[in-house]
Amino acid sequence: MRIDKYLWCIRLFKTRNLATEACKKGHVKINDLNVKPSKEIFGSEAIIIRKNQINYKIKVLDIPTNRVGAKLVDLYRKDLTPKEEFEKTELLKFAKDYYRKKGTGRPTKKDRRDIEDYHDSTEEDV
Template identity: 35%
Template sequence: MASDEGIPRIDSWIWSVRLTKTRSAAATACRGGHVRVNGERVKPAHGVRVGDEVRLRHAGRERIVVVTRLVRKRVGAPVAAECFVDNSPPPPPREEVPVIAHRDRGAGRPTKRDRREIEQLRGR
């Protein structure tokens, strides 16, 4: 199917529009069953057409995109954003990183006041 000149391979298209960092990662995702085109699992050589819905599970998140433009070579981020419509659910909110008490090396033993501040930061 992908031997047609005008139809790019799905692994190449996923890499070209920057959904994965490398083409080999895109091909591995296809082989592992993490890529679906119009609801069907596909191999890396499957052809992609305008209007296809591509679902990609990558980095613990599912991306759902509709193909609007075919590209064969990797393009810049602004151009890549024009090649698909992103219908993905919003990513889960990031958890806040707690503040870690830090003392400079060689600062000596903490004073009673320093110790109380450290304990308060730790929530004790």
């Protein structure tokens, strides 16, 4: 089965076109090698998928014949994604709170000085 179809069948992507685009952009790797959407997938291969700034690690257990229901997905793949990957998204949420809200205009001199002081203090901690 093609890798793009497999990713769609196990519900990692909502459409097959999205799975194909992810392969073309280099977000899908099999055994640490970028793959084309037409690459044939076999059992017991390790797949790394970069989606929403998370590197999902999946091991192929079996090949489905068609798209499977959400409850049956675990029969065809084993999720090996470490918890640290999901914790990174939590840190990104906190980082986004630091930035100014949309529509508040350019930073003032005081804002700029506060930002520089913050960056200087984080560099000293490292």
